[in-house]
Amino acid sequence: MKKIAIVMVVALGLGGCAQLGTIGTGISLVTKSVTNPVTKQEEAQIELAIDAALAVLRGYKQACIAGTADKSCRVNIQAIQRYTRQMPPLVSQLRGFVDHNDQVNAAVVYNQLTALYTNFKTSAGQLGYNVGNLP
Amino acid sequence: MNAEAILALVAQALGVLPTLIQTGVDVVGRIEQIKQLSDAGANGTVTDAQVAAIRTQLDADLADFNSDLPPQGV
Numbered sequence: 001m002k003k004i005a006i007v008m009v010v011a012l013g014l015g016g017c018a019q020l021g022t023i024g025t026g027i028s029l030v031t032k033s034v035t036n037p038v039t040k041q042e043e044a045q046i047e048l049a050i051d052a053a054l055a056v057l058r059g060y061k062q063a064c065i066a067g068t069a070d071k072s073c074r075v076n077i078q079a080i081q082r083y084t085r086q087m088p089p090l091v092s093q094l095r096g097f098v099d100h101n102d103q104v105n106a107a108v109v110y111n112q113l114t115a116l117y118t119n120f121k122t123s124a125g126q127l128g129y130n131v132g133n134l135p
Numbered sequence: 136m137n138a139e140a141i142l143a144l145v146a147q148a149l150g151v152l153p154t155l156i157q158t159g160v161d162v163v164g165r166i167e168q169i170k171q172l173s174d175a176g177a178n179g180t181v182t183d184a185q186v187a188a189i190r191t192q193l194d195a196d197l198a199d200f201n202s203d204l205p206p207q208g209v
Contacts (some may be wrong), residue, residue, distance in 0.1 A: 041181040
């Protein structure tokens with residue numbers, strides 16, 4: 001069990017590193033504005049960045065359900081879900097605004113989503129999981 | 136993509152591989168997806184199909200992670 005916990009800490013840390021902003025794709029989750037519009041590629045990049053972190057967290061959740069993760073895993077997962085459960089409506093809005101080139105609203109939602117992403121990673125970090133830093 | 140970025144990509148991908156495999160993540164698919172988006176971004180050729188695939192994947196992964204944990208002991 002200890003091994004699994006250690007693996008998860010490493011996995012989350014590396015998963016954070018693997019978040020696509022630092023994996024060499026040139027992703028920059030910077031504050032957006034009308035003069036710095038959100039492109040479809042950037043929308044895809046933040047979605048992949050979130051998904052990369054989720055990929056590892058899903059593994060943690062599966063291990064938790066299987067009873068092979070650490071004993072605090074349920075509490076940890078629920079704490080992180082407080083952030084991830086706010087993401088679907090924001091992601092949906094962002095897609096709509098980007099599709100319709102509504103840059104004013106796209107920038108607002110993009111910035112909300114990146115802030116949520118930061119909180120979600122910070123929350124994981126407070127629980128002992130280093131999920132990396134935003135570039 | 137410059138050489139430094141490619142080396143960083145390789146180093147980080149290699150580092151994360153064992154743990155991703157251990158947690159059951161589709162490693163090959165993800166690396167390929169990252170590479171494709173990177174290449175397309177560099178060329179300015181990100182396609183609607185690529186974006187759609189990423190959207191579908193994130194929706195599924197969010198839904199999966201956000202679902203309630205089953206009761207303990209089940």
